[in-house]
Amino acid sequence: MQTVTPPENDELFLSTVASPLLPDQPVDRILRPLARFLHIEAAGGFVLVACTLVALIAANSPLAETYLAFWQTDVVLGFGSYVFHHSLHHVINDGLMAIFFFVIGLEVKREIVHGSLSDWKRASLPIAAALGGMVVPAMVYLSLQLGEPGMNGWGIPMATDIAFVIGCLALLGSRVPHSLRVLLLSLAIVDDIGAILVIAVGYTDAINYEFIILAAGYIGLVQLLSRIGVRRFPPYIALGALAWLMLHESGIHATLIGVILGLLTPARAVLVxxxxxxxxxxxxxxxxxxxxxxxxxxxxxxxxxxxLTRELVSPLEYLEITLHPWTAYLIMPLFALANAGVAIEMSNLNDSVAIAVVLGLVVGKPLGIVCFSWLAIRTGWAKLPDGIGWPILISGSCLAGIGFTMALFIDGLAFGSDGLATAKIGVLVGSAISGLIGMALLMWLLPKADVETR
Known part of the structure; x- marks a missing residue:
């Protein structure tokens, strides 16, 4: 997921909690420490780790049955003859996660228009690295599961969880080269695009084309409103919700509507x-x-x-900044609580699906990133960024093996709404091993890199 660059001045950031033009209130004493915590780049990763631990502890405690049953609570919404009847788990994975995917769409659009993917020379290396980091892990997984019942999980080890990666880099502080952060962020964005395509193509079964046509119609209305200059958000929210509902009924995963709407969001401000x-x-x-x-x-x-103040920034920038805290500190933690709860048993650790996921993340991910990067550089399509040598790139590619949110999400698509316990174990173990190896290598190499670059 994307990160918001914190302001240089703490007072500027804290003014979002209590403006210096407004009288100080008692509640500001409570909100300021919270704001300082949320100001930290890695805070989203820390919250995600905490919720994952809560889910694991709960699923392996005497309250496991109650905890897991809670996420199967019925949610019923009716309008006329239509009734939306699904579990709370489904609402989180298909409903709230659509907002998460919308933010991904905004992030991709920003990077394509203004960021590291707007220039081929800068984008070629992260694109090549991301392609290798998707293709090779899938091949490693399939080499162990081809023809087996777990073969459908080939997409699980393909994506990088940037929230955890940023958290690891933040722990290393200023020793981390800025170019490495940019490379990993860009790689994760391309990873997200790949994961979206995998979900759309690889994990869609029966399709109802009537609902797809209706969804396309609502998306067309969204584009029409944008073209004629409608600036209020409520019409877009209503049409987006209808498009989500139509896609949900079509058989294609409804969260993809979030990506589409994010990519359609204007990236330029109206007022200078x-x-x-x-x-x-x-x-x-x-x-x-x-x-x-x-x-x-x-x-x-x-x-x-x-x-008029709102029109000083583009709708893309406004929505990305506004929704980022909600996705980082509410939606993704809720997703972790609902999906990371799995009973840890030794038999699960020895299962072939778990082993395939672990090897895909720990071995396939860095191997694919490094090999495809070498090919791109060798052919002259790309070059290593300043401040990054091959040892640093290899270390960063190990960190990219941390796959959590998207990996668990694809697990649910591949093996049913609740996912496969052994695949979840593989994601958790593989991500932990990747994080430890990447952190250890960077801690060993970065001081030497600092000396060399001075």
Whole structure:
């Protein structure tokens, strides 16, 4: 998942909790420490780890049956003759995770338009590395499961969980080269695109084309509203919800609607700062104490300022920044709580599916990243970024073997809504081993790299 670059000045960040223009409130004393924690880049990864541990402990405790049954609680919504009747687990995986995929779509669009994927010279290495990091793990998995009942899980070891990777890099502090962070983030974005294609192509069975046509129609209306200049969010939310429902009924995984809508979100602002400054200069007399108190339409004036202020940034940037905390600190932790709970048994660790997942993550992921990167550099399509040598790239590729959110998600698609316990064990063990190896190598190599680059 994406990270939001923290401001240089702590006071600027804390102003999002309590503006210096507003009187200090008792609740601000509670929110400021929380804001400082959420300000840390790795906080999302820490929360995800904590929720994973809670799920594992609960699933291996005397409360296991109650805990697992809770996620099967019925959720029923009806409108006329239509009834939406699914479990809480399904609502999280198919409903809330659509918002997570929407943020992924926003992130991909941003990187393609403004970021590291906008220039082929910069994008070629992470694209090659990501392709290797998807193809080789799938091949390693299939080499062990071809023709076996677990063959359908080939997509599980393909994706990187960037929240955990960023958490590991944050623990290493300023020793980590900026170019390595950018490379791993770009690799994870391309990984996400690959995982989305895998879900759309590899894990879709029976398709109802009537519902697909209806979903396409609602997506077309979203694009039409954007083209004619509709700036309010409610119409888009309503049409997006209808498109999600149609895709949900079509047989294609409904979370893909989030990616599509994210890619359609405009990436450019409507209002430039100079025009807004001119507006404020014209309106500043309206905010004189005496004149303001005598105005009859103050609410309209406030709404106008709010609307114009929002237009200073693109819808893409606004939505990405707004939704990031919700996905990082609510949706992904809920997903972990609902999906990471698995009984740990020695027989599960020895299962062939678990071994295939572990080898795919621990061996296949770094092997694919390094080999495809070498080919891209050898052919002249790409070059190593400044500050990164082959030892650092190999170490970073080991970290990329941390696959959690998307791996568990694909496990549910491959082996039923609850997933396969042995595959989950493989994801958890493989991710832990990859993280430990990557961290150990980077801790050993980075001090030497710092000396060399001075």
């Amino acid at each position: 700062p100079e025009r807004f400054r001119e507006y404020l200069n014209r309106k500043k007399e309206d905010f004189d104490n005496t004149r303001w108190s005598q105005q009859r339409h103050r609410t309209e004036a406030v709404h106008e300022v709010q609307r």
